[in-house]
Amino acid sequence: MIDAKREQVVENAVILIDGNLIKQVGQNLSVPKNATVIDLSGFTVLPGLIDGHTHVLLQGDITEEDYAEQILKESIPYRTLRATVACKTALMNGFTTIRDVETEGAMYADVDLKKAINNGIIDGPRMFVATRSINTTGHYLLRNSGYAWELHMPKGVQEITGADEARRAVREQLSYGADWIKIYADRSYYQIADGSFRSIPNFTAEEINAIGDETRVSRKKLAAHAVTRDGIIYAINAGASSIEHGFAMDNECIDLMVKKGVYWCPTIYVNVWVAEGRAAAGNPINKAFNDLLPVVFNKAHKAGVKICFGTDAGGFAWTENQAKEFSYMVKWGMTPMQAIKSATLVAAEMLDQTGKIGEVSPGAFADLIAVKEDPLKNISALEQVAFVMKNGKVYKRP
Secondary structure, X not given: OEEOOOOEEOOOEEEEEEOOEEEEEEEOOOOOOOOOOOOOOOOEEEEOXXXXXXXXXXXXXXXXXXXXXXXXXXXXXXXXXXXXXXXXXXXXXXXEEEEEOOOOOOOOHHHHHHHHHHOOOOOOOEEEEOOOOEEEOOOOOOOOOOOOOOOOOOOOOEEEOOHHHHHHHHHHHHHOOOOEEEEEOEEEEEEOOOOOEEEEEOOOHHHHHHHHHHHHHOOOEEEEEEOOHHHHHHHXXXXXXXXXXOOOOOHHHHHHHHHHOOEEEOOHHHHHHHHHHHHHOOOOHHHHHHHHHXXXXXXHHHHOOEEOOOOOEOOEOOOOOOOHHHHHHHHOOOOHHHHHXXXXXXXXXXXXXXXXXXXXXXXXEOOEEEEOOOOOOOHHHHHOEEEEEXXXXXXXXX
């Protein structure tokens, strides 16, 4: 058993589970006579994994046309039905908890999915949801470019203009069940003469500060899609607890994140997945980010940024295994143990769930997975999860 909390491997571990909670963990424990015994002695056992950045209501979108196909041609009920498959896929991949950071135009369907999972209607991970996300008017898909101006296109976000509308959006989303608030902090990424990247901030200071203040007052957390310093620093100063993507962050961003304890979800694999297709469609920026990201990741990791495992699954097709993210993290500077901690202890801390998820400890939820190979020797072993237990219930077994 990999004990990420103590950074050690426990041989011949015994885990006693009572209901949906772990009761006792150790070696040579006395097993109650009436206990059901699950023998995983030929496997490596870990806590259930946590994906800090998913979109179960999306099915992959390399281009704006791919996105439009889903938003314009699939009803919200149809997208929700497809999302039930994505939820089960995440669980079968070993991710017993996810933070789903917006529905991309499917309104509050993520709240319904979370409810259905909690009520045992469908199989899926424990969910923390961000509902609709927030951006300013005209700054998110679907844009009217390419469509007749008379048409009012559906939007993947809740659009606001002004601080009052910003506060209203936060309050509305929380009233419908949002666990997190998410914003799109920047757009229109470009490279300048010195080789660094910049972007256009989406919010005025009054707007973004109103969102941050309303989120904080409501005792919730703010996640910010931000790629360059123009969005990252702005969002952190407004109170963002996590930065999503951050492909082109600079040293000042890294220093500020360390100082303020802000989490980073790098979402590496989605950028790899979309880069070639977007370049072929005339937008090569993701290929440039692919070249930059190994350096940025290594630098942020060495500086002590809290890196939370997050994949952006849904941004890439759910037929791709989320655990592919691990190999990039290890290749770019993390040890396998550190990569595992990013998807367990660090992610649990970001979600304010320390002691409940992401660890095999007494009192924690009985979320366990098992793999045949030792992921400390071969991190890609986490792409072949053989056993999944969530909340004391077995969903997958060898």
